[in-house]
Amino acid sequence: ATTESVTGWITILRTEDHQRALAGEPQLLKSCGRANVQAEISIRDQQGEVCPVDTVGELWVKAEHMIRGYLNRPEENSENFVGDWLLTGDMGYLDDEGYLYLTDRKKFMIISGGYNVYPVVIEAVLTDHPAVREISVFGVPHPDWGEAVVGLVSLQPDAAASTAELIDFCTGKVGKWEVPKWLKIVDELPKGATGKIEKHRLREHYLQHPEELPWAAPAAE
Template sequence: LVQHEFRELASQADPRVEVLDVGDAQSDEAAYAELLANPPVQDVPTVSDDDLAQICYTTGSTGNPKGAMWMHRAMMHAMSHTLLELGFRRDDIWLHCFPGAGVPCIFAIWGALQGFTSVIMPRYEPNEALDLVECHGVTRTILVPTMLSALCAAYEVKPRNVTSLRTISYGSAPTPPALVRRVAKNFPGAVLEQWYGSTEGTGGWFAQLPPEDHARALAGEQWLLETCGRAMHHARIRVMSEDGLPCQPGEVGEICVSGAFLMAGYYREPELTAQTIRDGWLYTGDMGRLDENSYLTIVDRKKFMIITGGYNVYPVEIENALADHQAVSEVCVFGVPDPKWGEAVHALVVLRSGASASSEELIAWCRDNLAAFKVPKTIEFRDELMRGATGKILKRAERNPYWTKTSTSSAA
């Protein structure tokens, strides 16, 4: 966060105690050793299961950050089920690549309670991450897709001894199957697992594509990599139509989740809370479908659906198709204003280091792999894409200038 963003969130949360990481200590600050030397606090307040434990702010990839209220009961439920279901071991050495905020960093705290070791990076850098795996014998890590892509690129330039790595978890954003195959090729000794969850789930996860399903996918059942697996034992998942009815298998609707791990609501946002949590179900804002075997496929955020020429187009499908091209490293697809179609499909593409491709070549590639109305009308090349603190591509920030220019032109 930049300073003005932090001030806004701090003002809203009204904290009683401020804890800041400011680098070098100032003259009026107490060292950690001095704090330990003080006598312990005697009057520890009583805390109940239903008391507020933490306000965790969403990353704001689709709008302003929202403060999810995590209660003690929900946090304990999410922690116990996640640790049990995902098979953490006391001899695990976990590499934490995220900044000290948000859901993934919670695992550093859970790890201390579980007894495994944490190696914490203050800021993600792929070459440093590989060095830490080699140096400390790291056994597990969790990354978002952009981090995975950067890790593969760094390893392909300079391989390290990463044989200690047993598990690579990923999630937080749709992951192209081509990237998963690339990870499996570069790190064959590690099993892969995908998690699906959100800040509103109090640090717990809703669904998982486990290692055995990844093994099936890499052995030939490619369709599995387009899913995020099935509901975890502590969660219920359903897909709802705009009419408020459950969707049939294969039908796209809004993904809804229920369980004891859900947040209590958004801090000081009662109307938004009422829109998001209805009858005990969290309406995630993600669009997806369940198949007849309860595998969940996320097609995109509801806000990013493109309506072009009367057709509904979900950017993730186009991003996956472009990511399959050997020259492509990263993709961001969204709709831009178009006088003929209403919206036109536009793609931002980052090429792999040393690779080359023209927009005509990539559009032709899409024509061979997508329905005609899904093929990008335009492709723009970038050296890099905008990312948030957790490494997610900020699609909303990339998309906004195209719509702002149109609004300005209309006003003129």
């Protein structure tokens, strides 16, 4: 569901889908299900064209119970609506049966060396490390790669791990372009009122303090 859907669900994972998952198709539990009968969903590329099956793009949704725009906010309307379609800002893909799999928020996507990188992919890998309690991955400017994949990690109580160990843990589990260029271990990650990690605050900090990154040019004497 989205806030803009007001009164109904956009997708649903039905009882029979759970039964299929328990019978040998566990990947279905990673999906958001298929479109509700009252809604349409579509995965679109940056030009607004429909993406092929299993290709990541932005999730567009359309339903009778959706809002038609934001009151007195014409700029946001032009950015987030195309006709009756709402551009959700969520990235994901549809499989050949129409099941929706979300990968990340569009605003968090990192473009590193020409590749699209979704932080949630790296976060899912690092969360499997026994020493990791919380992880937030984001992109920062890099002189060679355009953006670099970096992250802040907090460890489990009494656990020990080096950043080199954590980076090595990612190798072979994600693409070479997705392996973090730099990690930092911290005591706590900043969270908002709902308990979500405030990724935007972390990224903004390093945009304002690039000298803290290992590839920063040395200060002139």
